[in-house]
Amino acid sequence: AQSVTQLGSHVSVSEGALVLLRCNYSSSVPPYLFWYVQYPNQGLQLLLKYTTGATLVKGINGFEAEFKKSETSFHLTKPSAHMSDAAEYFCAVSVHGSGNTGKLIFGQGTTLQVKP
């Protein structure tokens, strides 16, 4: 069974600093991994996803993530934080195996605070 763990429910960085949000997954088959962002009082929006191919994935708003199979990780980074990056970030894995259902398993979320 697939699962996702996000380390750190709350991350605080200064504007212009590196953003690093951690995600580890558990999957018995090659995983498909996603990062979604949720701005206050809004729905989720896809930042990026890894399915196959290049392990370094670039997304919107300057974010990127690297799939590391040996570490079972898919950490999200951004070189320089902007105030507008303050939001809730969710890592997710899609469920393979019994049917092609598109079911997503989400991590518990990480709140990113950006200080001026």
Add this chain to the structure above:
Amino acid sequence: DTAVSQTPKYLVTQMGNDKSIKCEQNLGHDTMYWYKQDSKKFLKIMFSYNNKELIINETVPNRFSPKSPDKAHLNLHINSLELGDSAVYFCASSQLLGTQETQYFGPGTRLLVL
């Protein structure tokens, strides 16, 4: 143009009432989903439909009944509302049914049961 829309945005109601939440997508997608986000922001899938056919039905109380009149709509009806049903409910859609598909989320319906 709103890709995935939900109505109402806010819903405050008494325990025991029956309520519905509507979802519409204008993306031409085949698959639609309902998620529940609790007060700790944990997101869990409830249902999914593909071309009006029920695909995923998680261990949700049978007080919750989804209905898909057509591919563009997936409504959620909740009977005999309980305090624990208070949450944010998100509708989402994806172009196809599949594990690689990007899901597009609506803005959410904030349900408060008193």
